[in-house]
Structure formats: C-alpha cells, structure tokens
Amino acid sequence: MKLSCISRRFLYTKQNPLIMSTDYLREAYIAQLAVKRASLLTCKVSEEHLNEQSIDKSDSSPVTVGDFGAQAIIIKSILSNFPNDEVVGEEDSNLIKEKKIDDLIFKYVNEIQNLDSINNENLNIIENSNDLCDTIDKGNSQGGQKGRIWALDPIDGTKGFLRGDQYAVCLALIVDGDVKVGVIGCPNLPHDLRKENSPKGGLFTAIKGHGSYFQDLKSDITFPLNKSSPINVHNDYDLSKARVLEGVEKAHSSHSLQNLIKEKLNIKQPSVNLDSQAKYCALSKGDAEIYLRLPKDPNYREKIWDHAAGFLLVNESGGKVTDIYGNLLKFDYGRTLNSQGVIAASNNVHSSVIDAIKSIIGENGENLKEFC
Numbered sequence: 373m374k375l376s377c378i379s380r381r382f383l384y385t386k387q388n389p390l391i392m393s394t395d396y397l398r399e400a401y402i403a404q405l406a407v408k409r410a411s412l413l414t415c416k417v418s419e420e421h422l423n424e425q426s427i428d429k430s431d432s433s434p435v436t437v438g439d440f441g442a443q444a445i446i447i448k449s450i451l452s453n454f455p456n457d458e459v460v461g462e463e464d465s466n467l468i469k470e471k472k473i474d475d476l477i478f479k480y481v482n483e484i485q486n487l488d489s490i491n492n493e494n495l496n497i498i499e500n501s502n503d504l505c506d507t508i509d510k511g512n513s514q515g516g517q518k519g520r521i522w523a524l525d526p527i528d529g530t531k532g533f534l535r536g537d538q539y540a541v542c543l544a545l546i547v548d549g550d551v552k553v554g555v556i557g558c559p560n561l562p563h564d565l566r567k568e569n570s571p572k573g574g575l576f577t578a579i580k581g582h583g584s585y586f587q588d589l590k591s592d593i594t595f596p597l598n599k600s601s602p603i604n605v606h607n608d609y610d611l612s613k614a615r616v617l618e619g620v621e622k623a624h625s626s627h628s629l630q631n632l633i634k635e636k637l638n639i640k641q642p643s644v645n646l647d648s649q650a651k652y653c654a655l656s657k658g659d660a661e662i663y664l665r666l667p668k669d670p671n672y673r674e675k676i677w678d679h680a681a682g683f684l685l686v687n688e689s690g691g692k693v694t695d696i697y698g699n700l701l702k703f704d705y706g707r708t709l710n711s712q713g714v715i716a717a718s719n720n721v722h723s724s725v726i727d728a729i730k731s732i733i734g735e736n737g738e739n740l741k742e743f744c
C-alpha cells in the first residue's frame with residue numbers, strides 16, 4: 373500500500389477496536405518494517421554463529437557484524453522515507469574500515485534486503501560496501517531539543533547477543549524532545565515469560581497517545597498495525613508478589629541496591645534477569661511488574677538509544693518510567709540523558725518504589741555512592 377496519500381486521516385483498525393488518528397502511523401509502519409528487517413539480519417548472524425565473534429570498541433564494549441548491519445539497514449530505511457530527519461545511532465564505521473569487514477557486513481545486509489518476506493516496496497536498499505559505511509555514519513546526530521530525531525540502537529544488549537540470550541533492535545522517533553514512536557524487535561524473547569516453551573520473537577510498537585502493541589516477529593507487518601494486539605502493564609497485584617526485572621550485567625546496575633529495595637518492598641519473588649530493552653517489553657505486556665536500573669558508576673549517563681523506545685512503550689501501556697528520584701526521563705538533552713538510573717513500573721506502585729529507593733539512598737542521593 374502506498375502510504376504517502378494516507379496522512380492525517382482517521383483509520384479504523386480491524387483487530388483493535390480503536391479509532392486512530394494517523395499522526396505518526398506512517399513513521400511507526402516504516403519503523404516496524406525496518407526493525408523487522410534488521411532483526412532478521414541479527415538472527416542470520418546468530419544462526420551462522422557470527423554473533424560469537426565481536427570487536428572491542430574504544431570504551432571496551434563489544435560490537436558485531438550484526439550491530440553494524442542492523443544500523444545500516446535501519447538508517448537506509450528511515451532516511452529514504454523521511455530524508456530530512458536525523459538519526460542518533462550507536463555505531464559508526466571507523467572500526468569497519470580499520471578491520472576491513474565492510475564486504476562481510478554487506479554480504480549479510482544484501483542477503484536480507486533481497487528477501488521477499490518483507491514489504492520491500494517501502495524500504496530502500498544499501499547498494500554496496502561504500503554505501504554501507506556512509507549510511508552507518510548518518511547516525512551521527514547530536515540529538516537535542518528541536519527537530520525530528522530517530523534514536524537507534526541496532527543491537528541493544530550486545531553482550532546478551534554474544535551469549536545467545538536476550539537482545540533488542542530498538543528504534544524511536546523523538547520530535548522536539550518528545551518520544552512519538554517506539555519500535556522494538558526482540559528475536560529471542562518468549563511471547564509469555566511466565567510460561568515454559570512459549571514461542572519466541574516479538575515486535576513491540578508504541579505510538580504516543582495511541583497505545584502500545586505486540587505482534588509475533590515472524591508475522592507480516594501490515595498497515596496500520598492490524599496484525600498487532602494492544603498490550604498493558606499488569607496493574608492489579610499485590611506488591612510483595614511483584615516480579616522485578618533486572619539486567620544481567622552487574623556493571624550496568626547496582627545489584628546490592630536492587631536487593632535492598634526488594635527487601636524494603638517485601639518482594640519475595642525471584643527477579644527476572646534480561647539483557648537490553650527486552651525488560652521494557654516484558655513490563656509492557658504484564659509479564660513482570662517492576663524494572664530497576666540503579667547507577668553503578670555515578671558519572672555514567674544513560675544513552676537515549678538505550679531507553680527512548682522502551683520509555684514510550686511502558687508509558688503507552690499504562691506504566692511510568694523515571695530516574696531514581698522519580699523524575700520523568702527527558703530525551704532533549706543530546707545523545708545521553710541528563711539523569712541517573714531508570715525505574716519503571718505500573719502507575720499504582722511506581723511511587724512506592726521511588727519512596728523505598730529514597731529511604732535507602734537519601735532524598736537527594738546522599739548515600740548513593742555506597743552502592744556504586
């Protein structure tokens with residue numbers, strides 16, 4: 373379906389009994405196609421065990437053929453549809469050139485972009501390895517308060533990807549500092565985390581003011597969202613029975629502070645450890661109730677690509693996402709957030725979690741460094 377003629381009408385989605393204004397619907401559709409295509413590339417890289425090989429970036433964090441290929445695919449798709457937009461992407465092409473892996477990455481990208489299982493009509497293609505590097509480097513926006521800026525993490529949770537665990541392909545559109553669209557592909561996430569042998573692979577989509585949706589990553593992407601089902605955070609539960617989502621990597625969140633908070637809230641359930649923004653996805657569909665991310669390094673500032681899509685997803689599912697002091701996350705500061713940590717939960721318990729944190733670290737974080 374050609375989309376250019378569908379702007380600003382009202383549409384009725386068959387499966388979801390919802391009248392949707394089409395503001396940002398086209399952006400969401402293109403983002404879904406791009407994230408799905410990039411997710412397929414990451415799956416291919418995994419199948420061929422290339423995810424087990426990584427290169428260290430200057431900050432010692434790992435990057436793979438999957439990260440670079442996924443960034444190229446998504447930026448090409450976005451900028452061919454919205455040429456005046458900017459992209460804040462996690463990767464650049466310096467290491468590709470240094471390690472001479474452009475042809476290898478292009479081979480994977482080319483294989484995926486020629487699959488006809490995706491709606492190719494609306495996406496452009498990477499022509500060759502020079503185009504690949506140029507496209508990746510278009511993710512160099514500095515972010516900020518004005519304009520249409522996409523925040524892209526081609527593989528969030530690269531360490532999970534290396535282990536064959538959870539990772540997420542994350543894309544969000546921020547307009548004048550406000551997150552309008554969030555799309556997350558989670559190839560390894562069970563449809564229901566609480567059930568054994570649940571099928572895996574989810575595509576999560578949120579549009580500001582229009583809710584959030586889940587669909588099987590393998591299913592077709594149709595316009596507008598009519599293969600997706602609305603999702604909601606779990607709201608009606610006893611706090612002591614809450615399931616808490618935490619990262620896997622101990623360096624990314626203070627596990628000692630996490631334990632004290634759970635003790636304070638009398639939470640007895642074992643935590644659920646997941647890499648990446650898959651945590652926001654699980655929270656959004658009610659598979660767990662609280663997400664804790666406590667600063668481990670007081671100087672670390674979270675990156676916008678690590679949170680923008682998940683932030684909108686949880687908000688549109690009826691939850692709340694703030695820093696450790698209860699302030700809403702803001703995405704207009706540049707490539708990073710200007711705040712510490714992340715606390716996400718359903719609206720009814722969020723303030724109890726923040727109170728518990730403040731009772732431990734002090735109203736203004738006077739005792740925080742004890743836990744870093």
Ligand SMILES: Nc1ncnc2c1ncn2[C@@H]1O[C@H](COP(=O)(O)O)[C@@H](O)[C@H]1OP(=O)(O)O
Nearest residue numbers: 433529619620621623624647648669672675678
């Ligand atoms: N000291 C840190 N504190 C919090 N997050 C971090 C830290 N160092 C790296 N990260 C980010 O954690 C993300 C993974 O989160 P999780 O542990 O929830 O899976 C990575 O994308 C990485 O961001 P990046 O590599 O973008 O700088």
